[in-house]
Amino acid sequence: MVETQIRTEQLKLWFGKNQVLHDVSLPVYKNIVTAVIGPSGCGKSTLLRCFNRMNYIIADTRIEGKVLLGKEDIYSGRSDVTSIRTRVGMVFQKPNPFPKSIFNNVAYGLQIQGKYPKCEIRDRVEQSLKAAWLWDEVKNRLNCSAMSLSGGQQQRLCIARALANGPEVLLLDEPTSALDPQSTAKIEELCLELKKTVTILIVTHNIAQAGRVSDYTAFMYLGNLVEFDLTEKVFTVPSDKRTEAYLTGVFG
Amino acid sequence: MNARKFKDKLGTSVAWICSGITILFLLVFLGRIIYKGFSVLSWNFVFTGPREAMTEGGIYPALAGTFWLTALAILIAMPLGILTAIYLTSYGKPRWLVRTVRIAINTLAGTPSIIYGLFGMAIFVNLLGFDVSLIAGALTLAILALPMIINATEEALRTVPQDFRDASLALGATPRQTILRVMLPTALPNILTSTIISIGRVAGETAPIMFTAATFFSRQLPKGLSDEVMALPYHIYALMTEGTHPAKQVPIAYGTALVLLILVITISALAIYIRYNIRRKRQW
Numbered sequence: 029m030v031e032t033q034i035r036t037e038q039l040k041l042w043f044g045k046n047q048v049l050h051d052v053s054l055p056v057y058k059n060i061v062t063a064v065i066g067p068s069g070c071g072k073s074t075l076l077r078c079f080n081r082m083n084y085i086i087a088d089t090r091i092e093g094k095v096l097l098g099k100e101d102i103y104s105g106r107s108d109v110t111s112i113r114t115r116v117g118m119v120f121q122k123p124n125p126f127p128k129s130i131f132n133n134v135a136y137g138l139q140i141q142g143k144y145p146k147c148e149i150r151d152r153v154e155q156s157l158k159a160a161w162l163w164d165e166v167k168n169r170l171n172c173s174a175m176s177l178s179g180g181q182q183q184r185l186c187i188a189r190a191l192a193n194g195p196e197v198l199l200l201d202e203p204t205s206a207l208d209p210q211s212t213a214k215i216e217e218l219c220l221e222l223k224k225t226v227t228i229l230i231v232t233h234n235i236a237q238a239g240r241v242s243d244y245t246a247f248m249y250l251g252n253l254v255e256f257d258l259t260e261k262v263f264t265v266p267s268d269k270r271t272e273a274y275l276t277g278v279f280g
Numbered sequence: 281m282n283a284r285k286f287k288d289k290l291g292t293s294v295a296w297i298c299s300g301i302t303i304l305f306l307l308v309f310l311g312r313i314i315y316k317g318f319s320v321l322s323w324n325f326v327f328t329g330p331r332e333a334m335t336e337g338g339i340y341p342a343l344a345g346t347f348w349l350t351a352l353a354i355l356i357a358m359p360l361g362i363l364t365a366i367y368l369t370s371y372g373k374p375r376w377l378v379r380t381v382r383i384a385i386n387t388l389a390g391t392p393s394i395i396y397g398l399f400g401m402a403i404f405v406n407l408l409g410f411d412v413s414l415i416a417g418a419l420t421l422a423i424l425a426l427p428m429i430i431n432a433t434e435e436a437l438r439t440v441p442q443d444f445r446d447a448s449l450a451l452g453a454t455p456r457q458t459i460l461r462v463m464l465p466t467a468l469p470n471i472l473t474s475t476i477i478s479i480g481r482v483a484g485e486t487a488p489i490m491f492t493a494a495t496f497f498s499r500q501l502p503k504g505l506s507d508e509v510m511a512l513p514y515h516i517y518a519l520m521t522e523g524t525h526p527a528k529q530v531p532i533a534y535g536t537a538l539v540l541l542i543l544v545i546t547i548s549a550l551a552i553y554i555r556y557n558i559r560r561k562r563q564w
Binding site for chain 2: 082111112117120122126127128139186
């Protein structure tokens with residue numbers, strides 16, 4: 029049986045008066061890629077941002093229910109949002125490296141914690157870049173601006189940046205929707221490699237991508253978690269009509 | 281020619297003429313100052329003090345005075361303005377305080393500069409007892425520069441992509457770290473450009489320093505913060521209104537105007553150059 033790394037329990041979320049998530053209870057298993065699919069506006073990105081408390085940035089957000097990282101409820105008063113975010117990393121839809129050097133981009137998460145000596149930061153930057161399959165491409169120009177990289181490289185840099193903190197969970201919010209097919213393929217392969225060390229939750233518009241990279245798939249519709257099961261099962265014998273309709277392209 | 285084509289031609293010509301008139305004004309203005317001022321301009325003029333009851337000699341004390349006034353004013357206004365802008369864009373609570381600060385800034389920005397002069401005299405010169413001094417003038421000019429710097433910084437911070445902020449927060453940075461390590465460095469070039477432009481504005485102001493810092497004549501350079509200083513714009517004003525030998529003093533006034541103009545244009549050119557370089561290098 030697989031171990032649960034992070035999960036939501038009866039999660040409800042409102043933006044103002046508008047309820048965006050309805051009683052979502054989703055387990056994310058350890059060292060496994062879980063994909064969240066669904067039509068635009070179904071709340072899948074909002075759900076993803078609940079896992080590292082990024083929804084709090086938007087005003088008027090109200091959340092009920094629990095998000096449990098291990099045994100810790102990350103929304104309880106005791107938990108510290110900055111340490112949650114080092115344990116749950118995130119990569120965004122659009123590659124968003126800082127306008128700093130490649131090295132400083134990856135080192136950022138460690139530098140701000142202020143507790144790592146320089147030599148350790150250097151080692152971890154190298155490890156992270158290697159883990160994100162970027163090291164060979166950038167090892168000779170770590171001090172160049174991250175903006176000089178291609179889109180696909182930038183996105184892998186963002187993955188390396190998130191990995192440097194040594195997260196338990198990596199949240200990927202449509203990480204390839206701004207990339208060309210080749211870079212997309214590379215990042216998908218990378219996901220399969222990374223899941224050996226980190227739990228991955230990926231939101232994607234691309235159904236085929238979910239099929240390629242994920243072990244489990246969650247289908248969301250209008251803020252409800254409609255179906256959650258092994259990807260194989262969801263794609264071949266979906267138990268809900270709406271899932272079947274979405275996967276076969278009736279809507280979406 | 282049909283009516284539509286005629287109207288089109290007419291419209292274009294009117295626009296041409298209007299822009300022509302604007303440029304003409306600028307050219308005549310520049311031409312006259314250069315023509316009248318160029319004859320007295322020399323290294324000697326720039327780097328010596330006035331002599332013979334200001335009918336001869338140069339403007340060095342005024343140049344130095346303007347430098348110190350401007351430098352001090354910007355040094356005071358910059359941290360204050362940047363921190364205020366950070367508060368307005370990034371913290372912004374409680375709302376009523378933000379609204380009050382905004383109203384205050386906009387009111388300040390629209391206040392005639394002579395009012396700053398009177399205010400500076402009332403507060404710094406009289407109430408706080410600084411007398412007419414370099415520091416009183418610099419503080420007054422700082423208040424004048426404040427709304428410019430706040431608005432520019434706010435604008436610069438707002439143009440930092442939200443993506444950068446999200447990325448920083450998602451890596452476990454606190455809001456303070458995000459501002460200091462990501463937002464400010466990204467916005468800094470734009471903040472600097474606008475600050476440089478406000479330097480030009482501050483250097484050229486007469487009214488705010490008239491009652492707070494400027495003196496008609498001073499043989500030496502200011503020695504400390506409590507000294508009265510000469511300043512270029514006030515020097516021009518003094519020569520043109522209070523001079524006793526117009527025939528000798530008017531050319532000096534034009535020369536001073538030319539120096540001030542060159543100074544302000546150089547500063548603006550520097551700002552344009554920096555901005556151009558940033559725009560060329562910026563990749564987001």
